[in-house]
Amino acid sequence: MDNFGDRLSAAIEEKKSVAVIGIDPTLDRLPPALQEMVDDPVNKQDALEIFGKGIIDAVKDIVPAVKPNIAFFEAHGIAGLMAYITVCAHAHSNGLIVVGDVKRGDIGSTAAAYAAGLMRAPAKAGKLANPFQIGPHDCVTLNPYLGYDSIGPFIDEAQENGQGMYILVKTSNPSSEELQDLKLENGQTVAQSTARLVNIWGKAMKGKSGLSSVGAVVGATHPEELAMYRELMPDTPFLIPGYGAQGGTAEGIKGAYRKDGTGVLVNASRSVIFAWQKENSPQDWQGAARRAAEVMNQDLNSARP
């Protein structure tokens, strides 16, 4: 299978979009017709699947990727996780890149177990995941606190299957400063150190596009830092949260792109999937999501190099 970095670049060019839509279904923001279903677990699973698949159908021809966050499904136990699998599979079978936002981080044989469960089945089968694995994922998000021991097993799986990963470097939330902004004796911050590690870990996974399959999460809420992170990680795909709801702007993201305009996916979740609330169009929640994604595309493309 093709290298993930190459697949990512091709999907972005095909859709003319750097947007990834986060599928984070908090129940109390689902459209009213679906909210009515959530009282029993079986209907709750249906509601999560209808919503997730509905968002995917609404945006599948105008964005390259979706990012279901497993937390919002795991919150509903086994029924929720079955919905997660259905939603990932629906995105996958519609040709979207599936970013599994799982933020895993463990070591050795444990990391290998995570990697096998989250990464192996879909690509090996070349089609939908078997229902006894979690996914299918084209890539997952990972936490770097435990170092390479927690990343290596994912790189091994990813290399075999043409998959990738995004490692947390500098996140978009206020308290990211508590650890990530700590100043080291060499003048760097912890996040800059993580960026250097991510850059090294990804060197062996570059595709024809020059882009690595080992990516980084860098928040849009730190626009002044994005060019610096791009310099530290010249060939790393960036996954950029914090656009829209959290205050990041298309202009602010400019520094994150590689010179040729590649290397960036910008995430929006609530501002797109719950756009029906802002529009006050509960019957047309899919149309509202599509319109929000279109506005996002226009906005991001206007500031893309």
Add this chain to the structure above:
Amino acid sequence: MDNFGDRLSAAIEEKKSVAVIGIDPTLDRLPPALQEMVDDPVNKQDALEIFGKGIIDAVKDIVPAVKPNIAFFEAHGIAGLMAYITVCAHAHSNGLIVVGDVKRGDIGSTAAAYAAGLMRAPAKAGKLANPFQIGPHDCVTLNPYLGYDSIGPFIDEAQENGQGMYILVKTSNPSSEELQDLKLENGQTVAQSTARLVNIWGKAMKGKSGLSSVGAVVGATHPEELAMYRELMPDTPFLIPGYGAQGGTAEGIKGAYRKDGTGVLVNASRSVIFAWQKENSPQDWQGAARRAAEVMNQDLNSARP
């Protein structure tokens, strides 16, 4: 419900043991009779449940806690996760403290979703988890890279339900040095900075025993550092991996205890649950696990202040 730190101390005194047994069922190390079952998903679920429950039954009267690592269950998808719930519930109903080794780390509403799914159901119900949530857990492991935004929602849940958490501070694996040992300009390491944060976050959650419900993971493979971490986190329960298989010793752990001998749980996984391999007693895998746990108890108690 009682404070988690108090419950932990009471359980340790009752069992006269500071051991927590990690339930990490890698399939190729299951006893042969169970290995034969793993080819189809339904039987695989049975095999994981029989093994997990069998280990719990073998050690439940001689240790205060077990720590199932969800990675080894998630690796088998929905069937595996159903086994995880069964194993946690079995431990819970046998009065053991269940440490859910899930190493979660996400922010805001996402962290709240994780906390709801992993922490809410069991304690609120006061009995077995409902099968549509993940757990029951008395506490979970968390990753600090995102700062308090990723911890606060768990503290909120835990406070309401008498639960707790263990936050990764200094892990037992070799590459923990890549981030955790970075030297800051103030002379501390990143892990020491994390320790200070954990100490602050836990101040509001102290019970009658003086022990907080916000704990720390500190590896046994760094014996020279344990007393230093105890000084930084005087009232924090430590969860100590790396004993046995990874080279940590009872003597090396001495510095981790509070002066009164409390505040420590020492984990062993493979050396106990797969003790049948070392004994070459595949028919008596439960007896082998019990004997290994007894030896561990003797060893740890001999060096406990």
